[in-house]
Amino acid sequence: MLNQVYRLVSPRQIETQTVNENLGTDDIIVRPTYLSVCHADQRYFTGQRPPQVLSKKLPMALIHEAIGTVVRDPQGIFKVGDTVAMIPDTPFEKDPIIRENYLPTTKFRSSGYDGFMQEYVYLRRDRAVKVPDDFNLEMSAFLEMVSVGVRALMQLKETMDADDQSLGIWGDGNLGYITAVLAKSIFPDTKLYIFGRHQEKLAYFSFADETYVVDSIPDDLTISQAIECTGGAGSAIAIDQIINHIKPMGTAILMGVTEEPVDINTRDVLAKGLILQGTSRSGREDFEKAIEILSASPEAQSYLQNLIGITKTVTTIPEIIDFFDMDLANSWGKAVMHWKV
Numbered sequence: 391m392l393n394q395v396y397r398l399v400s401p402r403q404i405e406t407q408t409v410n411e412n413l414g415t416d417d418i419i420v421r422p423t424y425l426s427v428c429h430a431d432q433r434y435f436t437g438q439r440p441p442q443v444l445s446k447k448l449p450m451a452l453i454h455e456a457i458g459t460v461v462r463d464p465q466g467i468f469k470v471g472d473t474v475a476m477i478p479d480t481p482f483e484k485d486p487i488i489r490e491n492y493l494p495t496t497k498f499r500s501s502g503y504d505g506f507m508q509e510y511v512y513l514r515r516d517r518a519v520k521v522p523d524d525f526n527l528e529m530s531a532f533l534e535m536v537s538v539g540v541r542a543l544m545q546l547k548e549t550m551d552a553d554d555q556s557l558g559i560w561g562d563g564n565l566g567y568i569t570a571v572l573a574k575s576i577f578p579d580t581k582l583y584i585f586g587r588h589q590e591k592l593a594y595f596s597f598a599d600e601t602y603v604v605d606s607i608p609d610d611l612t613i614s615q616a617i618e619c620t621g622g623a624g625s626a627i628a629i630d631q632i633i634n635h636i637k638p639m640g641t642a643i644l645m646g647v648t649e650e651p652v653d654i655n656t657r658d659v660l661a662k663g664l665i666l667q668g669t670s671r672s673g674r675e676d677f678e679k680a681i682e683i684l685s686a687s688p689e690a691q692s693y694l695q696n697l698i699g700i701t702k703t704v705t706t707i708p709e710i711i712d713f714f715d716m717d718l719a720n721s722w723g724k725a726v727m728h729w730k731v
């Protein structure tokens with residue numbers, strides 16, 4: 391069946407490419423409905439990745455945060471009309487130790503493989519998770535990012551020592567906010583401190599125990615565990631502040647993506663016996679866990695709806711490009727496209 395795929399062919403240049411699709415025995419067909427933009431998409435859209443990376447990855451459809459409506463399931467397991475979250479992480483093998491999102495053979499949509507900016511997505515059925523009927527659709531568009539926050543917190547839980555007194559999250563944006571909302575459910579008795587750059591963003595973290603602007607953190611403040619959700623140029627100072635304020639033998643989960651290597655004060659990492667652990671992307675079970683947590687907490691759903699930033703119905707390629715530009719200029723929240731292309 392011929393399918394229209396909207397691919398980034400070079401920075402800021404999106405073209406329709408017609409692809410002849412075959413429906414595999416274990417596939418379903420999904421019509422994307424709500425798509426949410428990630429920093430990773432913007433790094434490709436604006437050409438912030440090195441030229442040799444761009445030439446390897448492009449052309450490809452962007453977007454890995456999306457929900458859609460099932461239009462066909464040959465096995466009849468999904469009902470036509472079901473809303474599903476689409477999982478961009480696509481493993482092709484199982485490993486007894488390495489999680490699917492860390493396997494080198496796993497494909498990740500919108501990172502070298504077509505993302506969800508398509509007329510229809512031909513999806514392996516295990517890459518679709520039913521979205522509860524009472525979930526807000528625009529909030530559900532970024533369930534992938536929620537699943538990434540779940541992954542980080544699960545890794546923290548598996549790795550950290552017994553000190554669960556306090557958790558510090560560096561980063562007052564989308565990822566920090568989502569991870570903080572989830573932390574209230576996963577570590578309900580742990581004091582939650584947020585460290586950011588913008589008082590007006592920190593104001594959204596009303597559920598946290600304390601918020602700090604990073605240039606005025608009390609010198610004697612200590613935290614048990616930490617998660618870095620900054621990325622870019624800001625992550626070096628964030629990691630340095632974490633190393634300074636975390637208690638000995640604490641664990642710091644690193645989530646922010648940088649294009650350049652980051653200097654780390656290894657002397658203090660050694661002296662304090664710290665664990666630094668990276669986390670990237672998520673697997674099916676993290677999507678299921680995210681939906682389980684949100685289903686049990688209307689309050690968490692309500693907080694996440696505060697993260698819905700700009701929303702717009704897009705019907706043409708120029709409107710897609712305008713929307714990406716609007717996202718770049720937007721300071722708070724996730725940009726969610728209602729996909730009518």
Ligand SMILES: NC(=O)C1=CN([C@@H]2O[C@H](COP(=O)(O)OP(=O)(O)OC[C@H]3O[C@@H](n4cnc5c(N)ncnc54)[C@H](OP(=O)(O)O)[C@@H]3O)[C@@H](O)[C@H]2O)C=CC1
Binds near residue numbers: 428645646647648
């Ligand atoms: N590991 C994973 O699987 C995933 C990683 N990411 C990555 O996470 C990072 C954050 O994404 P997102 O939340 O959407 O981005 P946002 O821009 O929404 O949020 C980042 C926030 O952190 C602030 N910040 C920058 N430096 C510091 C610092 N040193 N201390 C405290 N706050 C700081 C930024 O301020 P300012 O804007 O002024 O710099 C900004 O407000 C990105 O690199 C993104 O690619 C995203 C999704 C999944």
Ligand SMILES: O=C(CO)[C@H](O)[C@H](O)COP(=O)(O)O
Binds near residue numbers: 498500534
């Ligand atoms: O956003 C993310 C997951 O939600 C990851 O940071 C993103 O997938 C990294 O991909 P790339 O290496 O292509 O930047």
Ligand SMILES: [Zn+2]
Binds near residue numbers: 429
């Ligand atoms: Zn992402």
